[in-house]
Amino acid sequence: MSLFKIAVCGRKGGVGKTTTAASLASYFAFHGLKVLVIDLDPQSNTGFVLGVDPIAPGAAELILEQKPQPLEASENLFVLPGGASLQGRDIEMADPAELSYAVQSLSEFKVIIFDCPPGSDHLERLGLVAANIALVCTNAHPLGIIGAERVLAEIRRRHERHQTGPEHCAFVLTQINKSRVFDKELPEQLATKYSDIPQLSIRQNSDLAWATAQRIPLMDNSPSKKAIEDIEQVARWIVEDTVVSEQNNGKKV
Ligand SMILES: Nc1ncnc2c1ncn2[C@@H]1O[C@H](COP(=O)(O)OP(=O)(O)O)[C@@H](O)[C@H]1O
Ligand SMILES: [Mg+2]
Numbered sequence: 001m002s003l004f005k006i007a008v009c010g011r012k013g014g015v016g017k018t019t020t021a022a023s024l025a026s027y028f029a030f031h032g033l034k035v036l037v038i039d040l041d042p043q044s045n046t047g048f049v050l051g052v053d054p055i056a057p058g059a060a061e062l063i064l065e066q067k068p069q070p071l072e073a074s075e076n077l078f079v080l081p082g083g084a085s086l087q088g089r090d091i092e093m094a095d096p097a098e099l100s101y102a103v104q105s106l107s108e109f110k111v112i113i114f115d116c117p118p119g120s121d122h123l124e125r126l127g128l129v130a131a132n133i134a135l136v137c138t139n140a141h142p143l144g145i146i147g148a149e150r151v152l153a154e155i156r157r158r159h160e161r162h163q164t165g166p167e168h169c170a171f172v173l174t175q176i177n178k179s180r181v182f183d184k185e186l187p188e189q190l191a192t193k194y195s196d197i198p199q200l201s202i203r204q205n206s207d208l209a210w211a212t213a214q215r216i217p218l219m220d221n222s223p224s225k226k227a228i229e230d231i232e233q234v235a236r237w238i239v240e241d242t243v244v245s246e247q248n249n250g251k252k253v
Contacts, residue, residue, distance in 0.1 A: 001107050002103065002106065002107055002109055002110060002111065002112050003033075003110050003111065004110070004111045004112070004132070004133055004238055004239075004242070005103065005111075005112045005114070005130060005131045005132050005133065006024070006111070006112070006113045006114065006131055006132075006133045006134075006135060006238065007114045007116055007124075007127040007128050007130070007131035007133070007134045007135070007166060008020050008021040008024075008113060008114065008115050008116060008135045008137060008172075009114075009116035009124055009127065009128065009134060009135070009136055009137065009151045010116070010118070010136060010137035010138055010144065010147050010148050010151060011116075011118060011119065011124065011147035011148070011150050011151050012118055012138070012141075012143055012144045012146070012147030012148070013118035013119065014118075014139075015137045015138055015139045015141075015144045015147065015148075015174055015175070016137055016139065016172075016174030016175050016202065017115060017116065017118075017137050018039075018041070018045045018046050018049060018115055018212070019049075019174070019202075019208050019209065019212055020135065020137055020172055020174060020202060020234070021037060021046060021113050021114075021115040022037065022046060022049050022050050022115075022211075022212060022217065022218065023202075023208055023211070023218045023227075023231045024113060024231055024234055024235060025037045025050070025077055025111070025113050025217070026050075026074065026077060026211075026217035026218040026219045026220070027218065027219060027228070027231045027232065027235050028076075028110075028111045028235060029074060029075065029076035029077035029217070029219070030076075030219035031235075032076065033076065033110040033111050034076050034078075034108060034109050034110050034111070035076060035077050035078065035109060035110070035111040035112075035113065036070055036078045036079070036080065036106060036109040036111070036112050036113070037050065037077075037078070037079045037080070037112075037113045037115060038058070038059050038062065038079075038080045038099075038103075038112060038113070038114050038115070038127075039058060039059055039079065039080065039081050039082035039083075039115045040059055040082055040086065040114055040115060040116050040117050040120075040123045040124070040126060040127050041082040041086070041115060041116070041117035041118075041123070042082055042083060042084050042086045042087050042117065042120075042123075043082065043117070044058075044081045044082040044083045044084075045082070045115075046079060046081065046082065046115045047071065047079050047081030047082070048215065049211075049212035049213075049215060050073040050074075050077070050079050050215070050217055051073055051215040051216060051217070052071040052072070052073050052079050052081065053071060053081070054081045054082075054083070055081065055083055056068070056071055056081055057069075057081075058071075058079070058080035058081035058082060058083060059080050059081065059082050059083070059086060059099075060082075060083060060085035060086045060088065060091055061080075061085070062080055062099070062102045062103075063091055063094055063098050063099050063102055063126065064090060064091070064094075065102065068080055070106075073217055074217045074219075074220055077217055078109070082115075082117070086117075086123055091122075091123075092122060094126070096122075096125045096126060096129045097129050097130075097164060098126065099114075099126040099127065099129065099130040100126075100129050100130035100164065102130075103130055112130075114126075114127035114130060114131055115127075116128075118147070121154075124151070124154075125154070128151075128154065128155060128158070128165050128166060129158075129163075129164050129165060131165075131166045132166055132167055132168065132242070133166050133167075133168045133169070133238060133242055134151070134155055134165075134166035134168070134169040134170075135170060135172045135200075135234065136148045136151050136152055136155075136169060136170070136171050136172065136197075137171075137172045137174050138171065138172075138173065138174065138186075138190075139173070139174050139175040139176075139183075140173070140175075140176070140180065140182035140183040140185075140186045141182070144174075145186075145189075145190075148171065152169070152194070152197070155169055167242075168241070168242040169197060170197060170198040170199065170200050170237060170241075171190055171194070171197055171198070171199045171200065172200050172201070172202060172234060173186055173187065173190075173199060173200070173201040173202070174201075174202050175202070175203075175204045176201050176202065176203045176204060177203065177204045178203075187199055187201070198237065198241065200233055200234045200237055201230065201233075202230040202231070202234070203226065203230055205224070205226060205227045205230070207221070207223045207224050207226075207227035208223075208227055208231075211223065218231070
């Protein structure tokens with residue numbers, strides 16, 4: 001059974017979803033967990049940044065039960081790319097639970113990460129319904145925050161209606177540079193409104209950007225301690241908080 005099914009979401013483009021998804025995937029794989037990243041973005045950036053063929057059959061084919069072969073990016077690290085076929089009518093018509101059903105046959109992967117696209121409620125929903133954990137990404141820009149709030153509202157709505165969706169949810173504050181006023185104020189700003197949602201944070205770090213630009217998974221690219229610290233903190237929350245909370249029957253949304 002897959003232990004962690006993680007939707008990396010945020011609705012706004014450019015807030016670091018793909019960087020977070022790819023770095024976290026590399027981190028878990030490096031520590032011996034078999035990881036699959038499923039890219040739900042028609043732009044298909046995840047396959048590109050992890051160094052596999054971004055136009056190979058992937059997420060769309062999985063949803064349509066065509067059994068695409070996950071592509072190996074590194075030891076323990078596999079990818080099903082996104083692509084233009086995610087915009088097809090058959091995917092548009094697909095039931096929101098279709099991806100959740102499809103990943104049941106991928107139980108060899110202990111971690112499955114859904115890299116959600118910007119601006120598409122439907123593709124994002126496929127990821128949310130299939131996930132048990134949501135990482136809601138925002139940077140300090142007001143548009144990033146609005147996007148994150150929209151996803152969080154959707155997650156909460158599903159929860160209140162007892163619809164399938166992630167039981168555990170945290171904000172991931174991305175591209176953080178504490179010398180900027182907006183970035184410094186962001187944690188407080190979110191905590192005032194969402195005191196019950198944990199906050200994780202990933203600093204602006206050229207190692208993270210550089211690994212994706214070079215198309216090499218983070219841990220294969222000699223990252224700095226600072227880059228790993230932030231990703232490790234996210235991984236730790238996923239492993240410790242969600243599992244401990246499940247054992248205690250706790251709710252995080
Ligand atoms: N923590 C970070 N440090 C430095 N650059 C980052 C960081 N997170 C994202 N970026 C950069 O920001 C841009 C957008 O990131 P990306 O992950 O593609 O966003 P999204 O998937 O939300 O559209 C990319 O150029 C990426 O390299
Ligand atoms: Mg992306």
